[in-house]
Amino acid sequence: MNMLQVSVWRGAASGGYRSYEVPRRESQSVLDVVTYIQRSIDPTLAYRFACRVGMCGACAMTVNGVARWTCRTHVAKVAKDNAIQIAPLANLPVVKDLVTDMREFFDKWARARGQFAPRSTRKDDFARVASGSPGRVAADAGIECIGCGVCYASCDVVSWNPDYLGPAALNRAWTLVNDVRDGARRERLAAVAGDAGCHACHTHLSCSEHCPKNITPTASIAGLKRAVALAAWKGEL
Amino acid sequence: MEGGVVSGAGQGYAARPVAASGTSAKTETWLWIAQRASAALLALCVLVHLVTIIYAVRHGLSGAAILERTQGNAAGLAFYSLYVLAIAVHAPIGLRTLCQEWLGWRKASLNWCIALLALALFAFGLRAGWAVFAGPA
Numbered sequence: 590m591n592m593l594q595v596s597v598w599r600g601a602a603s604g605g606y607r608s609y610e611v612p613r614r615e616s617q618s619v620l621d622v623v624t625y626i627q628r629s630i631d632p633t634l635a636y637r638f639a640c641r642v643g644m645c646g647a648c649a650m651t652v653n654g655v656a657r658w659t660c661r662t663h664v665a666k667v668a669k670d671n672a673i674q675i676a677p678l679a680n681l682p683v684v685k686d687l688v689t690d691m692r693e694f695f696d697k698w699a700r701a702r703g704q705f706a707p708r709s710t711r712k713d714d715f716a717r718v719a720s721g722s723p724g725r726v727a728a729d730a731g732i733e734c735i736g737c738g739v740c741y742a743s744c745d746v747v748s749w750n751p752d753y754l755g756p757a758a759l760n761r762a763w764t765l766v767n768d769v770r771d772g773a774r775r776e777r778l779a780a781v782a783g784d785a786g787c788h789a790c791h792t793h794l795s796c797s798e799h800c801p802k803n804i805t806p807t808a809s810i811a812g813l814k815r816a817v818a819l820a821a822w823k824g825e826l
Numbered sequence: 827m828e829g830g831v832v833s834g835a836g837q838g839y840a841a842r843p844v845a846a847s848g849t850s851a852k853t854e855t856w857l858w859i860a861q862r863a864s865a866a867l868l869a870l871c872v873l874v875h876l877v878t879i880i881y882a883v884r885h886g887l888s889g890a891a892i893l894e895r896t897q898g899n900a901a902g903l904a905f906y907s908l909y910v911l912a913i914a915v916h917a918p919i920g921l922r923t924l925c926q927e928w929l930g931w932r933k934a935s936l937n938w939c940i941a942l943l944a945l946a947l948f949a950f951g952l953r954a955g956w957a958v959f960a961g962p963a
Contacts (some may be wrong), residue, residue: 645895746927749927749928750926750927778850779851779852782851782855783849783850783851783854783855784849784854784926786851788854788855788858789923814858817855818855818858818859820861821852821855821856821859825933826851826852826855
């Protein structure tokens with residue numbers, strides 16, 4: 590039987606790679622491989638998944654050095670010489686094996702004012718936002734993010750500056766800056782300005798390159814840079 | 827490969843001490859604007875500067891011949907003063923970012939050192955510009 594050589598990170602911040610042999614199957618995903626190891630070889634392996642179909646983002650890991658959704662990554666696409674290496678996402682503390690602690694990642698969404706702040710109440714009529722309006726188009730471009738953390742793990746600036754809010758949180762802020770129903774624009778622009786915010790981005794485009802949803806957080810961050818600069822110019826920051 | 831302890835996973839997440847250099851988001855934004863504006867100015871100044879150098883070299887101008895053209899040239903002095911100003915604004919801000927990201931230097935002392943560097947670049951640059959304008963003392 591054709592066997593795949595799999596090297597899997599075991600441990601937490603310190604640990605090592607352990608090798609496993611997994612039967613190669615047709616249309617096999619990397620998540621299938623991890624699941625096979627956990628169910629058939631080593632039940633102590635810790636990993637995280639939920640939907641298996643690219644909706645939840647829970648199964649993101651580092652495969653051959655690149656952050657990916659393992660459920661939507663075919664082994665055939667990434668295996669080199671019939672071998673793959675699987676590690677937890679970078680830039681996040683490792684809980685165990687392939688499981689990372691996502692708290693800091695989501696705390697940064699809150700720090701970037703990622704919460705919708707409605708301007709109207711339930712007594713008001715529905716807001717009507719034309720689908721072709723510039724703000725709606727800009728918000729739509731970034732709204733499909735499911736918070737998998739692939740962009741965050743791929744970002745050089747996060748690795749250099751642990752305070753940096755990161756592509757996902759800034760992308761979220763940008764969708765809200767463009768939401769005409771939102772009333773916290775000023776506070777949000779202040780929250781995303783500066784050294785830990787949008788101005789730290791070096792436009793390396795790693796987030797945009799690796800986003801499984803084909804979102805371009807780099808463009809969202811560039812939009813924030815312009816909006817914040819304009820606010821500073823007007824004395825509104 | 828069995829169980830060997832290597833570092834690698836979770837890399838990039840180090841519990842590094844992060845002390846903010848104390849500048850506000852507003853100041854950081856203005857530094858960013860200043861660096862972009864000075865970069866736009868530099869693009870023009872560097873072009874003019876390079877063309878001037880190539881012209882001088884191609885025509886085999888001697889040091890004396892160059893000084894003859896620059897001495898008393900107010901337009902030249904104004905141009906190089908602007909050039910020096912753009913450098914004194916642009917370079918220190920970029921170096922500050924490098925120090926923060928690569929050295930993890932995020933203390934207020936960084937801001938003072940960078941301000942000192944900006945002043946030094948400006949002063950030495952102006953001195954050089956003045957020297958070619960005023961000629962040998």
